Amino acid sequence: MTLEKKIIDLTVKAVNELYGASLDQASVTLQETRKEFEGQITVVTFPIVRFSKKSPEITGQEIGEYLQTNLEEIVAFNIIKGFLNLTISDEFWITQLNHSICKADFGKFPSNGRKVMVEYSSPNTNKPLHLGHVRNNLLGFSVAEILHASGYEVVKANLVNDRGIHICKSMLAWQLFGNGETPESSGLKGDHLVGKYYVVFDKEYKKQINDLVSQGVTEDEAKKTAPLIRQAQDMLLKWEAGDPDTIELWKKMNGWVYTGFDETYRKMGVDFDKYYYESDTYILGKDTIQEGLDKGVFFKKPDGSVWIDLTSDRLDEKLVLRADGTSVYMTQDLGTAELKHDDFQMDESIYVVGNEQDYHFKVLFLILDKLGKSWAKGLHHLSYGMVDLPSGKMKSREGTVVDADELIDEMVETARQRTEELGKVEGFSAEYKEELYRMIGLGALKYFLLKVEPKKRLLFDPQESIDFQGNTGPFIQYTHARIISVLSKASYSTAPTNEQRVSLTPLERELIVIQSKYPEILKAAAEDYSPALIANYVFELAKLYNKFYHEEPILKAEEDVKQFRLKLSAATAAIIKKGMGLLGIEVPDRM
């Protein structure tokens, strides 16, 4: 039983014995004691005052005395303005360090027997990945790691959007203007090559629209009748009909894209257990529609289209199948949800998708619930905000995007420059240097994107967004390297548990207190699907360690103090490494 739990139980008991009232556990509020006061854990007495019918000060005094006599861990207490601050014995904290924090499995929860799918990335195969996708990928990967560490079995899935009119646009443009260009002949990465033709399509298409408009056609009409869009639509029909030439072209160009994506994924350090392709799943969902009709959840309009009425849930009527029997987005998402569940029988399923689809997922989950799918309540949309540039929103077709590959390369390059300027690479091998620059550059980028709450929009200024000082990835990586350096100077390997330490300095105590919070932070991050909680926690830990490092000597301390501080340092490094690992960020031993 945790100390917090003991305090809560005893407080309830104290209220019962002292005031003859029954207080429920939830109304005992504990919080961390503010730094300026003595103590580590604080009981807020205000909720108890109505039972004690005494002033907060007297109530605190009485509860405090009761707790101190009945809990050996509490060695002192003080009351300030109705806040009962409890001082926990140093012995308790030392025991925490020795018997919990130093364990290899600290912060790793045992299996909870539940399976969760995290679907993320879900790219279109007509253009390379950009900064927005990077946020998506890092979020998805990190959430998967966090859920795994908190006891889930995790399946990472990627639903690739590999078909549709937008794919045909790239294919058509390549066919018309490509002159047989290939990744090999052009030296372009496959996804970039295909993306180039997506832009070409748009340019040529606009040209045709302008021509038509200048001939007196309205803009709307021109958009619909321009030869290029007609050809693209024809191509889509041919694709759906299984025309061999079209399929061959599609396979060839998608193959280029996948090769490119694989490289980008590898660079970002993300991976997947299962790929789904929309070219397989887009026909799904019709059975579900029939099921819904049979159950009376859906209804048919006179034209034959199928709808669901969600007005009683304060939403709209929503189309789920066209009059001609073809699918809409919702149709295939219904089918895909069933497919995924049939494949894995997971208890929960997380969709990492941008917040412009909030409404879609709300409706999707609601429909599945109305269809009586027991697993529908385990579905969750992890919605995240767009990444903005100083110039505004990113738009692929207009070329105002921050390309993922370029961004990563630039980050690594900046890391190289910074590191060399600091003159820290003497004696490092060429291989290690490359590895280090990659770690730091990527660490900076990942931390920058993950430290912000997912649902918030994010402003990315290429000129100044990514720093290497303060609340950044490199700061935390540096702290880790520093600790490893001290440990290696002391030839420290394993933690002795029998040093004679009995009292702690304030900074040592603070460090153990914050270290012991790691498991609950991990749990909260898993519940909220929020890597940001981990990021902010690790930063606090690193910051506190740096202060400790600066103020209290380690190697020059007396032997038993030295051993203790080494152990404290090793524990800090281990938590930093684990925490950063949950964010997909590696930490170097030297930098």
Add this chain to the structure above:
RNA sequence: GCGCCCAUAGCUCAGCUGGAUAGAGCAACGGUUUUCUAAACCGUCGGUCAGGGGUUCGAAUCCCUUUGGGCGUACCA
């Protein structure tokens, strides 16, 4: 029009189920290296938590409302 989300220091962000004088980082200014990595540490400056009501012993946090921004409201995905 309707629905959802956001608004905290000059900038980028924390702030747990309401709790003590609202916290970091960056930027600016000033200090700290013959001592374990100065990508660090310490200090100064900086806020009517968008505005207004309400609930409460107590509100950045909950409710209502106004304003500003974003997204959605497609037989696109």
